[in-house]
Amino acid sequence: MKQLCWIFVCVCLLPLVAEGKGLQAMVDRTQTDLETPIQLTVSIPDDKGRVDTGAISDFKVISRGSSSRMQIINGQMSQEKTFNYTLVPLRVGRLKIPALAVFVDDDTFYTDAIDILVTRTQSAPKGANDFFVTATLSNPHPYVGQQIVYTFELRYSVQIANTNYESPSFEGFTAKQIGEQKTSQMVVNGRQYQVVTLSYLLVPLKSGSFEISPALLRCDKVVAVANRSRDPFDSFFNDSLFGRKRLEPKILRTDAIPVTVSALPPYTGENPFSGLVGQFDFKADLEEEKAAVGASVTLTVTLEGRGNIQDADMPDLDLPTVFKQYQDQPESDVTLGPNGYQGKKVFRTALVPVAPGCYKVAVTPVTYFDPAQKKYRTLTTPPLALLVHDTGTGPASPDVYSASPEDNGTPQLFKKQVEFKGRDILPLKTELDALEIPHKVSMVLFLGGLVTPAVLFLIAVSALNLFQKNDRPAAVMAQKSKQELDAAIKSHENDGIDYLSNLYRALVYAALSKSGIAGETLTPDEFASLLNKQGVPDKITTQAANLLSQIEQTRFGGGALTGSAKNELVEKTKKIVKTIVR
Numbered sequence: 001m002k003q004l005c006w007i008f009v010c011v012c013l014l015p016l017v018a019e020g021k022g023l024q025a026m027v028d029r030t031q032t033d034l035e036t037p038i039q040l041t042v043s044i045p046d047d048k049g050r051v052d053t054g055a056i057s058d059f060k061v062i063s064r065g066s067s068s069r070m071q072i073i074n075g076q077m078s079q080e081k082t083f084n085y086t087l088v089p090l091r092v093g094r095l096k097i098p099a100l101a102v103f104v105d106d107d108t109f110y111t112d113a114i115d116i117l118v119t120r121t122q123s124a125p126k127g128a129n130d131f132f133v134t135a136t137l138s139n140p141h142p143y144v145g146q147q148i149v150y151t152f153e154l155r156y157s158v159q160i161a162n163t164n165y166e167s168p169s170f171e172g173f174t175a176k177q178i179g180e181q182k183t184s185q186m187v188v189n190g191r192q193y194q195v196v197t198l199s200y201l202l203v204p205l206k207s208g209s210f211e212i213s214p215a216l217l218r219c220d221k222v223v224a225v226a227n228r229s230r231d232p233f234d235s236f237f238n239d240s241l242f243g244r245k246r247l248e249p250k251i252l253r254t255d256a257i258p259v260t261v262s263a264l265p266p267y268t269g270e271n272p273f274s275g276l277v278g279q280f281d282f283k284a285d286l287e288e289e290k291a292a293v294g295a296s297v298t299l300t301v302t303l304e305g306r307g308n309i310q311d312a313d314m315p316d317l318d319l320p321t322v323f324k325q326y327q328d329q330p331e332s333d334v335t336l337g338p339n340g341y342q343g344k345k346v347f348r349t350a351l352v353p354v355a356p357g358c359y360k361v362a363v364t365p366v367t368y369f370d371p372a373q374k375k376y377r378t379l380t381t382p383p384l385a386l387l388v389h390d391t392g393t394g395p396a397s398p399d400v401y402s403a404s405p406e407d408n409g410t411p412q413l414f415k416k417q418v419e420f421k422g423r424d425i426l427p428l429k430t431e432l433d434a435l436e437i438p439h440k441v442s443m444v445l446f447l448g449g450l451v452t453p454a455v456l457f458l459i460a461v462s463a464l465n466l467f468q469k470n471d472r473p474a475a476v477m478a479q480k481s482k483q484e485l486d487a488a489i490k491s492h493e494n495d496g497i498d499y500l501s502n503l504y505r506a507l508v509y510a511a512l513s514k515s516g517i518a519g520e521t522l523t524p525d526e527f528a529s530l531l532n533k534q535g536v537p538d539k540i541t542t543q544a545a546n547l548l549s550q551i552e553q554t555r556f557g558g559g560a561l562t563g564s565a566k567n568e569l570v571e572k573t574k575k576i577v578k579t580i581v582r
Contacts, residue, residue: 023102025111032089033121037062037218037251040085042100042111049104051083058095058116059087062218088216088251089118131156133217135168135254137202143262144207145277145308146371147340149178150200152215152254155186155193159222161247164552165198166216166523172261173202173210176520178336180501201340203308207263215254220247264369267376276368278307278340282315284363284381292391296350299384301363304344310334314347318362322388326350353388361386477513478581481506485577489570499566503573504551507544510580524549536580544576 028039038059042051053061064084089095097114131154138149152167167175178199186193204210225244267273280303287298303312314327327349334343351361362383370377488502508522514534522530528545532538551569 023109023111025097025100025114027087027097027114027116030115031117031119033119034089034092034253035121035251037089037249038087038116039249040087040097042083042085042102044081044083044102044104046079046081046104049081049102052101052103053085055098055100056087058091059089059097060216062086062088086218086249088218089116092118092120094118130158130221131160131219131250131252133215133252133254135212135215135257137212137257137259140257141260141262142204143264143277143369143371144204145264145275145369146204147278147307148202148204149338149340150175150202150212150257152198152200154196154217154252155188157191157193160219160250161222163217163219164524164549166218166525167198167200168213168215170200170202170212171210172206172208172259173204176201176336178338180498199338201336204259204261207261210259210261212257212259214256217252218249219252220249222246223248265375267367269367269376269378271365271367271378273367273369273376274312276307276309276312276366277371278305278309278368279370279372280305280307280309280312280366280368280379282366282379282381284384286361286384286386289385290387290389291353292389293353293356294391296352297386299349299351299361301347301349302344303347303366306340306342307368309341309343309345312345314349315366316364317349318364318383319351320359322353322355322357322359323361324352324354326352351386353386356388356390359386359388360384472516473518474513474516477509477518481509481513481577481581484509485574488573499570500551500554503569504548506573506577507548507551510577511544514580522548524552531580540576540579544580547572547576 023045024041024043026041026043029036032038044051053063062085064086066081066083069080069082087097095116095118097116099110099113102109102111133155134153136151136153138151139146142148150168150170152165154163154165178201182197184195184197186195223246225246264277282301282303284299284301287300291297299317301315303309303315310332314330317325319325327347331346331348332343334341334345353359360383363381366379367376368379369375484502484506488499488506491499491502505520508519508527511522511527511530512519514536515530524545527548528541531541531544536544547569551573554569
């Protein structure tokens with residue numbers, strides 16, 4: 001009986017073995033270095049299968065799409081689907097591509113595991129590399145809240161294509177790109193390099209030891225194929241114009257940068273700490289030195305410098321009680337430059353004196369932390385004098401009665417004669433019938449009078465909620481996406497060069513809007529992950545991620561697009577943004 005059961009099980013599993021027999025996972029090499037990626041190919045003898053690469057942890061997986069092939073041999077038709085991946089080594093050592101799950105209909109098969117040996121890249125003498133990347137930090141020992149600048153550079157002296165930059169995660173910092181990428185040239189040991197520079201402003205959020213992970217740049221090195229033919233005509237058809245070329249995929253990475261963030265030292269001063277970190281100065285001015293009672297005088301306080309100036313608040317005022325004050329909205333002129341945020345903030349307050357006299361208007365000191373001097377500093381301004389005079393147009397002075405010299409200092413009370421000013425407008429009623437209601441109100445009107453104010457209040461609140469400005473992150477990101485898309489169209493129509501950056505930000509803001517979060521930059525993987533989490537169809541997600549990669553490759557590759565290609569890129573972005581933000 002047991003033998004019959006085993007025969008039955010084998011017969012049931014026979015189709016699975018037969019179908020999985022043509023399953024293959026192959027790599028182009030089993031030994032590589034950190035700069036050379038591995039090409040993984042998974043072949044499935046069925047056009048409907050799919051591969052799960054989630055088990056791969058030692059490599060960064062980049063999908064290169066799939067292809068299908070059909071062939072007929074001896075009247076038998078067979079199909080094969082091939083999935084292509086680029087695997088980027090994440091570390092040195094003996095790494096493993098684990099067995100990958102392959103799903104075909106309701107069945108699951110597994111590929112064989114593959115071992116890969118990853119060695120360190122052989123360092124060449126300075127200036128001898130065809131291309132390389134570097135990363136620097138303006139200050140590896142900042143304080144919490146201090147601005148530092150991270151700079152990424154790509155230097156290349158040969159032709160490269162299909163560049164794709166992936167910034168570090170900047171964990172423990174806020175990060176914002178400073179302007180657009182910059183291109184320049186430099187000469188190292190007699191060899192000329194093209195240089196592409198990207199800068200980010202980083203602000204530490206907390207103290208401790210951190211590490212800025214390596215930045216990655218995927219690219220293809222363009223290599224000319226040598227001509228081995230003996231045909232004399234080949235010398236013409238294989239020159240630089242007609243020559244064949246091939247692409248060698250490369251992975252460039254920067255070194256990780258350790259960062260030690262120090263907490264601000266304890267503050268023991270008398271004045272409250274403003275929370276500002278950087279270098280600042282401030283001044284105060286009065287619009288006039290003289291004013292009349294009841295007239296308005298403007299006090300202007302200007303704070304300027306470099307640091308987190310956008311977080312500055314209006315300093316407190318030390319004013320006599322005879323002043324009324326009305327603060328205006330602050331004016332901000334802060335820009336993000338190579339050294340971080342810098343500029344000024346202007347605070348204006350309207351002062352209205354209600355009594356004459358000579359007064360002092362003082363602004364309380366502002367205390368900030370100067371990381372360059374590693375100490376707290378306090379800014380002060382001298383008090384401002386304001387002379388307030390009576391215009392004589394106010395209410396008449398009250399009559400004052402005092403004792404005459406003849407009264408021996410004893411005050412006497414004098415009654416002024418009562419003057420007739422006029423009669424009451426309406427006569428007073430003193431009879432009891434004055435309390436009677438002349439007209440009776442029905443119960444319906446009475447209840448209607450009670451309910452109507454509440455209904456009107458609810459209508460007013462609903463209208464305010466309907467028409468008030470929506471400041472949720474989703475709405476803000478959607479608005480920014482539309483603005484960037486409009487800017488891209490305008491720049492493109494005027495032959496501008498920034499439209500690619502606008503298109504990139506339009507896509508990123510659209511994805512952030514879909515997720516209801518605020519941000520500035522996303523990698524293609526993060527971009528696709530956000531859309532997948534929000535239930536965007538895989539087809540739309542793939543199209544959007546590929547479009548983002550195409551825009552990035554065009555930005556960093558330095559290639560020029562034709563007019564029709566530009567139009568197509570803009571139209572694709574408009575369509576994707578409209579699909580995501582709806």
